Amino acid sequence: MKKLMNKVALITGGTSGIGKATAIDFIEQGATVIITGRHQKTVDQTVSELGENALGIVADSGNISDLKSLAEKVKSLKGTVDILYVNAGYGKFATIEEIDEVHYDELFNVMVKGTIFTVQSILPLMNEGSSIILNTSIVTEIGMQGASVYSACKGAVKSFVKTFASELSNRKIRVNAVSPGPIETGFFNKTGMNEEEIDGFVDEILVPQVPLGRIGRAQEVAKAITYLASEDSSYVHGTEIYVDGGMVQF
Known part of the structure; x- marks a missing residue:
């Protein structure tokens, strides 16, 4: 029996990386998946790749108007949502001296404002027994140079896990988070580093810190x-699952 049979899932930022890998896994487990992305071309291409059990909506998670209209668009497609995976976001890094208001606003708009208003928008479509999964990060557990704003954003999202879980317990909606370590995605391409700098950062700084000695895969x-979205985790509520190769556990 497939774990997500006949479930409807919404994944924000589902056109690449972990979001896309999750959409693939959800569909393999029987779900219908609605993905969001900022660009029509990318959304259309991803939906085509995912197949007939995928639908797409163009929405910018940093734009409050898009977030407030998201529920109407989702409702017109499928009516209700059983699984909400709030995945939209990316990393941009700057030292204390380099941080400016644009950098600060850009990250907080997408990851903090985007998370809270996505959940608020979709909640009316969610029934008892639904599951919400947020994205945290191991940067909340370590002092990563250049990640002041990014870490602060993820720290705010981490706090949402417990407060949302507390508020939604009476509706039997479970709220949890996944906290990835270094993963093979296009994440570092948006940091401003060139390819050589990314390779050096990963090989010389990140990998040596991972007890399993490698970068993780988006599929992992x-x-x-999928575990947090399914009934396999029916008694898991208000917590994080670290998928980091043990990076912050030892």
């Missing part, structure tokens, strides 16, 4: 998210 994170 997706499996953890």
Whole structure:
């Protein structure tokens, strides 16, 4: 029996990386998946790749108007949502001296404002027994140079896990988070580093810190998210699952 048979899932930022890998896994487990992305071309291409059990909506998670209209668009497609995976976000890094208001606002708009208003928008479509999964990060557990704003955003999302879980317990809606470590995605391409700098950062700084000695795969994170979305985790509520190769556990 497939774990997500006849479930409807919404994945924000589902056109690449962990979001796309999760969409693939959800569909393999029987779900219909609605993905969001900022660009029509990318959304259309991803939906085509995912197949007939995928639908797409163009929405910018940093734009409050898009977030407030998201529920109407989702409702017109499927009516209700059983699984909400709030995945939209990306990393941009700057030292204390380099941080400016644009950098600060950009990250907080997408990851903090985007998370809270996505959940608020979709909640009316969610029934008892639904599951919400947020994205945290191991940067909340370590002092990563250049990640002041990014870490602060993820720290805010981490706090949402417990407060949302507390508020939604009476509706039997479970709220949890996945906390990825270094994963093979296009994440570092958006940091401003060139390819050589990314390779050096990963090989010389990140990998030596991972007890399992390698970078994780997006599919490995997706499996953890599917667990949190399914009845396999029916008694898991208000917590994080670390998928980090042990990076912050020892």
